[in-house]
Amino acid sequence: MDKTLEKKQFQALLKDGLSIMVGGFMTCGTPETLIDWVVESGVKDLTIICNDAGFPEQGVGKLIKNHQVNTLIASHIGLNPFAGAQMSSGELNVILIPQGTLAEQIRAHGAGLGGILTPTGRKTIVEEGKQLMAVNGVEYLLEPALGADLALIEIAKCDPLGNAVYAKTARNFNPVMATACETVVALTHKMVPAIDPEVIVTPHVFIDYIVKEHDHA
Amino acid sequence: MDKTLEKKQFQALLKDGLSIMVGGFMTCGTPETLIDWVVESGVKDLTIICNDAGFPEQGVGKLIKNHQVNTLIASHIGLNPFAGAQMSSGELNVILIPQGTLAEQIRAHGAGLGGILTPTGRKTIVEEGKQLMAVNGVEYLLEPALGADLALIEIAKCDPLGNAVYAKTARNFNPVMATACETVVALTHKMVPAIDPEVIVTPHVFIDYIVKEHDHA
């Protein structure tokens, strides 16, 4: 059961129009090598789901700057002027979602839930077009589950099957995204023979493919 | 910030009519010492939320056998004949919930969600009296969040602030219950000076009080 991928094999997974979740928070925990390979592949019309728009030369920002992204689903885009400019020009469709709602919608998809009821965004423009539900007299927004075709995540290390742990705050969205996509590719900084069963964060069953960072660094 | 409790202090937290979540799965991971103290206290009319009814002489089964429980919310009761008998006689109100729904309802409360949409129980008697919601053409049951007054959990070890880890499958419902109750008491088997920040399962902010098992074993 060898899950490791080389660049060409990784790029064979890509095609125009894919929806891709990318881990990271202001690019901390973003698998830059995999982003570079997506840039190099030139695939277009991507839907990118990421906490933010990255920076022009970092993270998903590189895909935006390279005009590969059709739709961006994120909680903020303030650090990448290309995202704002492409949104203004109509090139990029930006869907802004509260960060906690985004995390929970992704988790819901991974956990087989249809959606969740959250108080976040009540009586704000986030509420527009959403269904409201009262539970015990409190009103909530129904936020549907959110999945994608492909997850690109960064992990600190894994065992040969893909049991994974993360590094500090580079964990962020990576574990939930690993549960919510058809295909999950993990960029690992280290491969180890075994990981303590008590501390594994992402079980191997979620990881389809592993790219070893050190082979390409 | 000393969170440790002795028996008398623990019993001062108890009163008739409390709702109490108790960790454990067929009593694996159930804080037996704390249950014994609740039995000894004699408080009545409790609502107990636990995966199962335990055994007559183990886990929440001891509270049921001692007639302290008014309502039991659980996913099964098959191993404790007293639960079945009290249910038949009308003494005990038993609410059976699918195990995954129960876990998710508790997690939802802890995470400030009003509820979740689950496909589990569709077109079964679990659906009765529940609101149905369609998302993308699929029907789900709306299951509301579930909290309680008090959580009694078992942990393997913690640091002085209460950062906690669990032992193997004794983890089960304990971490979600720790997030979902007004007051959380953890029975720990060991107190250690520090725990690796990457492997803490329950952050100290969820643990209000700590009872040291070895003081009483």
Next chain:
Amino acid sequence: MHEKEIIARRIAKELRDGDLVNLGIGLPTLVANYIDPNITVFLQSENGLIGLGPSPEEGHEDPNLTNAGGQYVTLNPYGMYFDSATSFGIIRGGHVDITVLGALEVDAEGSLASWIIPKKLVPGMGGAMDLVVGAKKVIVATTHTNKGKAKIKNQCQLPLTAYKEVDLIVTELAVIAVKENGLQLLEKHPDTTIEEIIALTEAPLHYDTVKDMEV
């Protein structure tokens, strides 16, 4: 060969290399004994682990390491522990390839009743409802009849565990697939006949080529 062994051996042949599998309490648990040693199957237990290993040697039981039936177990290499919400996220989220579980009744539409006999037996559904709704493939492991009475019904009479979720029914006599248009008899035990199986089954059975079960 005991009927339970026949069923367990046949179901074991459904498992593929790399599959994540949840085996229910009782008869389904026996499937683990017959998995092809040339493949790796990962067993999940809904109380919170992947990588369920064999029973511990006597004297080596760990009270903190049990399966969903409360029995002492071991953990295989590459296994791991998690909490109940994570466990059912794995189950409900479609990450379990195959779940095998018993039945009180199963019917022509693939609905399953397995958790309650009102006023007689009310143990509760445990994790069964989530498993049947969530797993990619649902296999029912059951004796063909109960005291001579058919368990494979036109329509379940007992309260359901799940509606239209069963994919395959394996008994000591037959392997039956649930299809859009009803039940399809795929295999029969070499020692029985199609006619006998039909006689012991309440639901209508479609069939064309019926192979002998390999057990």
Next chain:
Amino acid sequence: MHEKEIIARRIAKELRDGDLVNLGIGLPTLVANYIDPNITVFLQSENGLIGLGPSPEEGHEDPNLTNAGGQYVTLNPYGMYFDSATSFGIIRGGHVDITVLGALEVDAEGSLASWIIPKKLVPGMGGAMDLVVGAKKVIVATTHTNKGKAKIKNQCQLPLTAYKEVDLIVTELAVIAVKENGLQLLEKHPDTTIEEIIALTEAPLHYDTVKDMEV
């Protein structure tokens, strides 16, 4: 004293021993510099940690250890890391005692606008909407005016971050509580007058005893 320092110092006095606190990007972050050394406050950062420590020494930055503003930070003893879903479970679930964040506008009902100026500035809400809805106490840290224009409005004109969630407003001139019947002026800077504060505030201010701010 710079107005930001006045605000940060005053807000620091709201923190109690054992509080879990989330400090927003910018001005709110300064509050950490003025926490009473005799109490222990746990700082949460929504990107995934509790136990935010001081900035690292130069050359000791860890690219895998940042705060929600993307700045390099350190972790205090007893701190820990978690994923984004867990982080917002902590936030939305009411486990954060105090959140401090900036404002574009805040109003008489305690509604807050802080994340968007349509067609001019659309950075996104990040975690602010969850923080304001979820934290037990919401403190707005803001200069009293923006280029002479009142920021404390009768009603926010900009799109809201949250509706009626703010508990306390701290500016360089005043400490104002949001009450059922409107805003209550609790404290004023020693160098200003109640009349001046009222003149610089669009929303009506109730008051009886107004203390001097301790800064």
